[in-house]
Amino acid sequence: MIELRNVSKTVVSGTEPLTIVQPLDLSVAAGEYLAVVGPSGSGKSTLLGLIAGLDLPTTGEILIDGEAITSLNEDALAQLRGRKIGFIFQFFHLVPSLTAFENVLVPLEIAGAANARDRVATLLRDVGLAGRAHHYPAQLSGGEQQRVASARALANDPPILLADEPTGNLDSANGQHIVALLRSVNATRRTTIVLVTHDAELAATADVMLRLRDGRAERVPLVSAEVAR
Amino acid sequence: MTFVLRMVGRELRASWRRLAFFFVCVAVGVGAIVALRSVIQSVGVAMTSETRALTAADVMIESGQPWTEEALALIDAAVADEPDVARMASIETATMARPADPSKSVAKVVELRGVEAGFPYYGTFVLQDGVAYQHALLAGGGALVRPELLVQLDVQVGDDIIIGEGTFEIRGVILREPGGQLGAFSFGPRVLIDHADLLATGLLGFGTRAERQWLLRLPEERIDPLVEALQDPLRDEFVSIRSYQRTEDRIATNLKRAENYLSLIGFIVLILGGIGVWSVTRVFVQQRVRSVAILKCLGATGGQVLAIYVTQVAVLGVGGSLLGVALAGGVMAAIPESVATQAATAAGLADLTYGLTVSAVVQGLVVGIVVSLLFALGPLLDMRTIKPLALLRWGLIPAGSRDWTQIAVGVLLAVGLLAVASWQADSWAVGLWACGGFAVIAGTLxxxxxxxxxxxxxxxxxxxxxxxxxxxxxxxxxxxxxxILLAVGLGSFFIIGIHAVQANLVTAFSLEIGDNPPDMFLIDIQRDQAEGVGALVADRTGRSPNLLPVLRARVTGVSGATTTLDTVGEIRRRGMGREYTVTYRDRLEENERVVDGVFWNDEPSDQPEVSVEESVVSRLGLELGDTVRFDVLGRELAATVSSVRTVDWDDTRSGGFMFLFRPGVLDEAPHSFIAFIQGPTGTDARATLQRDLVAGFPNVSVIDGLEVIATIRRILDGATLAISIVGGIALLSGVLILVGSVAMTKYQRLYETAIFRTLGATSRTVVVMLVVEYGTLGLVAGVVGSLGALGLTWALTRFLLEINWNPAPWINVVGLVATALVVGAVGVVSSLDVLRKKPLGTLRAE
Structure with missing residues (x-):
């Protein structure tokens, strides 16, 4: 369960304050699939960063499963992410010095998980990369890198998955693969998903859509979601 | 913990090439420390294991004057109480030797030693061709000589040489000698003869410089009591006594000091390496921002991330230090055996086994690891400020408010370096000076x-x-x-500076300064020889020599208006306890000037008056009118201080004297003469003059100034080479830092170059960029090093060496150009693969 209470974000741009996210109340139920859409600069990625505890809101409070993350320090936030949040980036952000296998292994090792290597093997097989496990990111295509990033995000089976334009750098086929993966995770594991995208087609696969414009939010129920299922 | 260790392994696997340079930086410094310490420790072990052989006795009693009855009585009384004591006499003096063959016109200064049968009590002689040493080789006009004398005099075993009034047959060649004066300045090669023969040479005339020795052998437990009993009474007779343990202690202290200073130099090289480590780590952290942000995004805590990289640095520090030890081992193994043998022979040692010592290795490892961590910690701490948000919004690392942890690490670095430097030098004061000096130089650069x-x-x-x-x-x-400027600038600063100082020293010692400087020194001319020597010199050089009457005197007390010094001990504590050569005359020489009081007129006076050099005034706390008591040949003389003089010690034409007496009192006292003359030009004419002087006046010693200059130049060359090696290591560190810096920034440069080339830049354009960039850098480093070297030379010549400062511009120019070329070449060559990489591959990798 994700809850945002009166959350806003203002940064200083040059000498002027610039509000990226206007005060916002938002609640995402466990197992819900939320797509955040809006034009560039509307604050989508900032909102996602706030939910992940990567950034602090200027006002308001963010709760993950009832725990106010805004009062946690960096290390506590890191541990919270390790336990509860998986993150998929538009630019993949794999560690270039680690192989695909090791990139997926890292969150499991941080969490001290048992049978980590078996789990990684399974995850890579699930995303169709069993044969590329020992390749470095630079040796993988963009689609393959994003699949590794997805496997890594799911490694600890997090209850929450945050995805920032996960198909933004992919061709249609690879994009479809990621979309199917997200839907499958949401359906089978009841993983709460917050997806940031400006792709209307991708957004349409979600349960609910949050439209951001000029930092203001508007929640739009998606009937088509039911149809899509 | 497992996660941290695994990540360390993965990180090292991925970035060891980039960090290899880290390795080398540490290795060079550690190698320098370990090698320098090991060599000195090996020498120390060899020396202290043979100290008895170095003194050839348990106890040595030594006097620069003929034994006084009081001194002999004291020694006799003390020895009479010892049941198991053996003693023998020995005399050492510097004198002239020449071949008996009149067709060979050459004479050389030698260090003559006369020993009795039974010498040495400890240690063994090694003679050429395996000849066994026995006193019979000396008895009845035999002599053993060092091999270099055979060459100098063009003689061989079996030939006769003349020393003083005696003729000696060369019966053997000394390769190794027990009881040699270790490390003492030597006037010439050793010649060993029988003690009785030496007494018969007529050399020990009045005023001759000779060391008379008693060598004693006695049971170990009796050594200290005897030395303690005789020490104080003999001191007042100007006689020294020391046991072989005292020699051992003195050698150990000197070696320890040498070891510590050399290690300090190694430490400074390591600090340069540390700067390299700091630079590598800083760039490395910049390149790791994204990986760190990802790790933090995946749940790694700041502590875990820091632990990964600190452990990595520690591993590299250990690896680099081990490599340094291996390097030191390699260097030691590479020292040719002939060099070790030569060094051992020169030091009078049986043999010298070089090898890494455990203590040097341990010290090197500890210092290497500590310095790596200290220098890397600052940049690594920046990792704490990397936020996972960097993945969403690039480059958002807030400058933040004052970082107390960083400040604390800065303080830790300063204190840590001070502690390590002090440990290496074994002195807080030296550590502080070394660190402070380094900080000032580095800060200025x-x-x-x-x-x-x-x-x-x-x-x-x-x-x-x-x-x-x-x-x-x-x-x-x-x-x-x-x-790069700091590292390369420091390296070139050391090398250029040291060469410039050497040039200044050689100029200062050179006889080319001034007009008609003396280049030959005649000593021990007896009163009845003065006329003959003067005539001979005038005949050969066309100028009558200025013969200076000299006596040997000691200060024994001061009765002054403000200072009263009653005993020799008090004088010694003021640093004036040694024997002085004094003279008398009725005028000032050209190199003297009276700065206080009035110099006497040309009327002799029977009231003793003395003019003192100005440094004596402050040492003894003298004022005009005070009375200084002297011991002149056992006779007490109380003289009134009537003037204070300055002496230009650089001008050697008239010599220089701390104490100058008014004529009238010393004229009739027995004394000898010395003369500073300008010898004839031409090697043959000089050799003939020396030979004829020695033939006519056997006790007169002739020191050829040109040979002394050549010796000084050789010693300076040796010292310069040693310092240049250290400077070379510093410059090597600088070049390594340069290579490392290029390598570290190459990834950024590859990307930039790829973009430039995509946008149309040709290879030529890229090469020109590289040449200009590194050429400029080298030029600036050269200018910085050169300017620093000028300052260093000025300060050293003026304040430490107290000689004239003669800037040597060509050294600075050559140093500057060489630095620019080295930096330019290294920079361009290390960057050349930027040209080889295809732009597309680089852009895709990004």
């Missing part, structure tokens, strides 16, 4: 470098693309300019 970079900044607005970008590169974010 840093500021000068920064200023020069600012000066060339306007060139960045020039029209040429390559030139403009090359200059801009020097100031781009994350640039290595200041680090």
């Amino acid at each position: 840093h500021l000068v470098g920064q200023g020069l970079v600012r000066v060339i900044q306007p060139l960045g607005a020039g029209r040429g693309f390559a030139f403009r970008h090359a200059v801009l590169n020097l100031a781009r974010p994350g640039n290595q300019t200041r680090v």
